[in-house]
Amino acid sequence: MDFELNEDQIAFADMARSFAQKELEPHAAMWDEEQIFPVDTLKKAGELGFCGLYASEDVGGLGLSRLDASIIFEELAMGCTSTTAYITIHNMSTWMIAEFGNSDTRMDWCPKLTAGEQFASYCLTEPNAGSDAASLKTTARRDGDGYVINGSKIFISGAGSTDVLVVMARTGEAGAKGISAFVVDAKLPGISYGRKEQKMGWNSQPTRMITFDDVRVPASAILGAEGDGFKIAMKGLDGGRINIGACSIGTAQAALQRARDYMLDRSQFGKTLSNFQALQFKIADMTTQLVAARQMIRMAASRLDAGHPDRTVYCAMAKQFATDAGYNIADEALQIFGGNGYIKEYPMERYLRDNRVHRILEGTNEIMRLIIARRALMQDCAKIL
Amino acid sequence: MKALVAVKRVIDYNVKVRVKADNSDVDLANTKMSINPFCEIAVEEAVRLKEAGVVSEIVVVSIGDKSCQEQMRYAMALGADRGVQVEAEGKLNSLDVARILAKVNESENAGIFILGKQAIDSDNNQTGQMLAALLDVPQATFASEVKIADGKAQVTREVDGGLVTVEMDLPAVITTDLRLNEPRFAALPKIMQAKRKPLDVKTLADLGVELTNSVELISVETPAERSGGIKVDSVDALIDKLRNEAQVI
Numbered sequence: 001m002d003f004e005l006n007e008d009q010i011a012f013a014d015m016a017r018s019f020a021q022k023e024l025e026p027h028a029a030m031w032d033e034e035q036i037f038p039v040d041t042l043k044k045a046g047e048l049g050f051c052g053l054y055a056s057e058d059v060g061g062l063g064l065s066r067l068d069a070s071i072i073f074e075e076l077a078m079g080c081t082s083t084t085a086y087i088t089i090h091n092m093s094t095w096m097i098a099e100f101g102n103s104d105t106r107m108d109w110c111p112k113l114t115a116g117e118q119f120a121s122y123c124l125t126e127p128n129a130g131s132d133a134a135s136l137k138t139t140a141r142r143d144g145d146g147y148v149i150n151g152s153k154i155f156i157s158g159a160g161s162t163d164v165l166v167v168m169a170r171t172g173e174a175g176a177k178g179i180s181a182f183v184v185d186a187k188l189p190g191i192s193y194g195r196k197e198q199k200m201g202w203n204s205q206p207t208r209m210i211t212f213d214d215v216r217v218p219a220s221a222i223l224g225a226e227g228d229g230f231k232i233a234m235k236g237l238d239g240g241r242i243n244i245g246a247c248s249i250g251t252a253q254a255a256l257q258r259a260r261d262y263m264l265d266r267s268q269f270g271k272t273l274s275n276f277q278a279l280q281f282k283i284a285d286m287t288t289q290l291v292a293a294r295q296m297i298r299m300a301a302s303r304l305d306a307g308h309p310d311r312t313v314y315c316a317m318a319k320q321f322a323t324d325a326g327y328n329i330a331d332e333a334l335q336i337f338g339g340n341g342y343i344k345e346y347p348m349e350r351y352l353r354d355n356r357v358h359r360i361l362e363g364t365n366e367i368m369r370l371i372i373a374r375r376a377l378m379q380d381c382a383k384i385l
Numbered sequence: 386m387k388a389l390v391a392v393k394r395v396i397d398y399n400v401k402v403r404v405k406a407d408n409s410d411v412d413l414a415n416t417k418m419s420i421n422p423f424c425e426i427a428v429e430e431a432v433r434l435k436e437a438g439v440v441s442e443i444v445v446v447s448i449g450d451k452s453c454q455e456q457m458r459y460a461m462a463l464g465a466d467r468g469v470q471v472e473a474e475g476k477l478n479s480l481d482v483a484r485i486l487a488k489v490n491e492s493e494n495a496g497i498f499i500l501g502k503q504a505i506d507s508d509n510n511q512t513g514q515m516l517a518a519l520l521d522v523p524q525a526t527f528a529s530e531v532k533i534a535d536g537k538a539q540v541t542r543e544v545d546g547g548l549v550t551v552e553m554d555l556p557a558v559i560t561t562d563l564r565l566n567e568p569r570f571a572a573l574p575k576i577m578q579a580k581r582k583p584l585d586v587k588t589l590a591d592l593g594v595e596l597t598n599s600v601e602l603i604s605v606e607t608p609a610e611r612s613g614g615i616k617v618d619s620v621d622a623l624i625d626k627l628r629n630e631a632q633v634i
Contacts (some may be wrong), residue, residue: 008576008577011458011459018570048573050571053573
């Protein structure tokens with residue numbers, strides 16, 4: 001067993017860090033303040049390979065492992081949490097199309113998506129189907145040689161600025177088994193976008209409601225077979241949860257680094273903050289939490305890569321632990337900055353705002369506990385070790 | 386035309402350097418190591434010359450233990466075609482490095498040598514110059530612009546008084562200054578491809594080089610702490626201090 005990064009992972013991480021420092025971090029505050037979706041930067045990220053990290057190579061992806069991707073996302077998130085989070089959603093959606101699309105759909109969309117020339121959104125949540133995602137009401141009715149989609153999706157990242165939507169819609173009975181997944185051109189007639197939501201964080205990506213009014217797609221737009229949609233959505237989310245956890249720890253790492261530097265610099269009562277044991281303990285706890293969270297994410301990623309039977313449970317544990325820890329570390333780092341942490345001159349409050357939503361999306365941390373508890377209490381099965 | 390580019394593994398420029406307690410050297414334990422930034426600029430310039438059709442092959446050379454392969458792979462991810470690592474232990478002085486590079490060139494016959502003007506660890510700024518002397522070829526140091534045409538290199542150099550442009554026949558040695566170019570990011574697929582590019586390992590014995598070890602590192606000291614400044618109340622007082630205390634006018 002080896003906990004060290006391999007040669008490739010070190011090189012990927014170095015490059016991602018360099019990109020984050022030069023292309024993300026200097027603009028992150030402005031993107032947040034002015035709510036700018038940095039398309040040009042995303043395209044640059046695409047040229048460097050960040051838009052198709054784990055999509056397969058035959059459609060222009062790099063075919064990297066989820067573990068490799070999590071290491072890269074963590075580095076990127078140190079520069080801009082919100083932009084990196086969008087990149088992870090794009091990677092997840094691109095992977096879903098590459099993995100479950102038929103050959104035409106894959107070749108129509110994936111080469112441009114993996115190159116970062118076009119962008120994708122993931123559409124699962126509805127106004128009345130959040131945590132209870134399997135109760136979704138959007139329908140895809142079979143009509144001649146295609147499907148007609150009707151319904152609405154909310155909280156869609158990138159909506160209005162992306163080119164393709166991965167949409168979960170009902171094609172059959174109530175419940176999870178009646179759901180299918182579709183690849184939908186974002187500009188099709190009948191699709192309309194709601195106003196841009198005003199959010200606490202994640203401001204460098206637009207979030208909108210999408211309404212589908214008799215949107216016609218060809219039968220080939222389906223991912224997998226009819227009724228596979230919910231399974232596909234959940235498979236996407238296993239990786240999505242690792243990605244979001246990685247965004248949390250990258251952000252927490254940036255916050256921790258700044259808090260540490262501040263403690264060494266700032267003096268009160270005649271000595272630097274680093275001399276106060278109350279704050280020393282704080283920084284020790286933050287560091288320990290961060291390292292623990294990082295190991296959880298990497299273990300879950302590696303189990304997802306290995307196809308471990310309990311991968312979903314490990315992804316859920318890692319997501320819940322890392323996003324809670326990431327938020328707490330950002331909060332404590334802000335506290336160390338005192339009043340300076342609360343003003344926008346410093347990035348501390350942005351770290352906190354951006355990390356907050358990670359405890360809600362890709363399945364709330366309460367739903368994560370549900371997944372974990374269901375498995376932990378399962379009878380007549382192997383123990384979780 | 387073949388380009389030979391030397392790269393050095395050095396302490397990362399972002400790292401705050403610590404001196405070992407016994408003053409024997411800088412402490413490299415647990416520190417991040419990277420390609421010397423001037424060497425990175427040299428690689429980038431070679432890649433641009435290749436993209437412009439001037440250079441046909443880029444050979445990157447590094448001298449050190451196995452760990453310097455990391456920086457050679459990085460250079461290959463930027464666009465170098467293959468690598469030659471010369472195995473050597475410990476600290477090498479500039480003359481030994483130049484002699485090794487000259488020996489490597491006996492089998493490479495490069496048409497242009499691009500090196501960083503100096504490495505940010507020991508700041509010697511002499512390897513390129515020594516290499517030019519050993520090879521008996523022209524040199525242009527501190528390059529901020531390089532143009533190659535008709536077997537000649539026109540190089541704009543950064544000097545104390547501004548810029549000076551020289552023209553020289555090839556083969557020649559060019560050392561890079563900070564403003565020559567801004568190195569690209571190594572794209573992830575190129576990082577992956579770089580692993581498959583050829584990297585030959587040679588020993589000093591293979592090359593028939595014996596180290597002179599003519600420079601001995603005696604002691605490394607932390608720079609003196611800066612003492613706080615003072616405010617003067619008049620121009621006359623300022624001039625007096627500059628003349629009599631700082632002795633700069």
